[in-house]
Amino acid sequence: MIREFTCDLHIHTCLSPCGDLDMYPKAIIAKCLSERLDVIGICDHNASENVGHVMEAARGTAITVLPGMEITTKEEVHIIALFDNMHELAAIQTFVYESLHGMNREDIFGCQPIVNADNEVVGFNERLLIGATGRSLRETVGEIHRHNGLAIAAHIDRESFSVIGQLGFIPPDIRFDALEVSCRTGIRKAREMYPELADYAFIESSDAHFINDVGRGKVRFHMGNPTIFEMKLALGGKKGRFFRGSDETC
Ligand SMILES: [Zn+2]
Ligand SMILES: [Zn+2]
Numbered sequence: 001m002i003r004e005f006t007c008d009l010h011i012h013t014c015l016s017p018c019g020d021l022d023m024y025p026k027a028i029i030a031k032c033l034s035e036r037l038d039v040i041g042i043c044d045h046n047a048s049e050n051v052g053h054v055m056e057a058a059r060g061t062a063i064t065v066l067p068g069m070e071i072t073t074k075e076e077v078h079i080i081a082l083f084d085n086m087h088e089l090a091a092i093q094t095f096v097y098e099s100l101h102g103m104n105r106e107d108i109f110g111c112q113p114i115v116n117a118d119n120e121v122v123g124f125n126e127r128l129l130i131g132a133t134g135r136s137l138r139e140t141v142g143e144i145h146r147h148n149g150l151a152i153a154a155h156i157d158r159e160s161f162s163v164i165g166q167l168g169f170i171p172p173d174i175r176f177d178a179l180e181v182s183c184r185t186g187i188r189k190a191r192e193m194y195p196e197l198a199d200y201a202f203i204e205s206s207d208a209h210f211i212n213d214v215g216r217g218k219v220r221f222h223m224g225n226p227t228i229f230e231m232k233l234a235l236g237g238k239k240g241r242f243f244r245g246s247d248e249t250c
């Protein structure tokens with residue numbers, strides 16, 4: 001049976017150095033419930049240590065947490081990677097950490113706490129998460145797909161750290177599953193702004209770094225289950241699955 005799932009697929013936690021300290025697992029889930037979100041993607045910069053804790057905080061609720069990450073490629077392009085399970089995410093985490101060098105400077109970039117579902121700080125990530133990996137755009141998208149994930153070009157309507165801002169175009173041989181824009185742009189306007197990208201699926205998400213921004217950008221997927229496979233069908237408009245932005249009517 002196909003039903004509607006309201007999704008915000010790009011949410012940070014306090015683990016991201018630029019994420020607010022109030023973005024701890026329990027608070028994120030509470031806000032998602034009040035925003036009536038069904039599916040969320042947890043995507044910290046180059047790291048994933050809080051994902052399992054957010055999944056635990058969501059236990060007993062109807063919210064599906066997709067394990068994810070926002071990867072910075074060597075071209076300084078942000079890519080959202082989303083998976084069905086922690087096993088696939090762990091493989092991508094290894095791929096990222098193998099080429100992410102340097103240590104965080106809390107005084108400059110902010111702290112990177114790992115917080116469990118009981119609001120306890122259980123550690124700190126000491127790596128330079130704000131940095132770029134040594135992985136190319138092509139390599140990264142290929143690796144995400146190799147692990148059955150969804151590869152989304154992040155915030156293409158922003159100058160900084162977007163594929164359009166960094167390269168000026170999307171290399172035609174790199175098959176993103178979707179291109180993300182913010183709620184300020186919205187999907188309808190994005191289609192007007194980027195007619196050359198008409199073949200791509202545009203999605204909208206919040207890229208929330210602060211609790212009040214969670215759910216500010218969302219898409220409604222019409223699909224059987226909240227899985228990556230079903231999302232790929234919906235993004236392609238296949239087998240009766242489809243999706244809509246908040247500025248589009250069904
Ligand atoms: Zn980003
Ligand atoms: Zn982000």
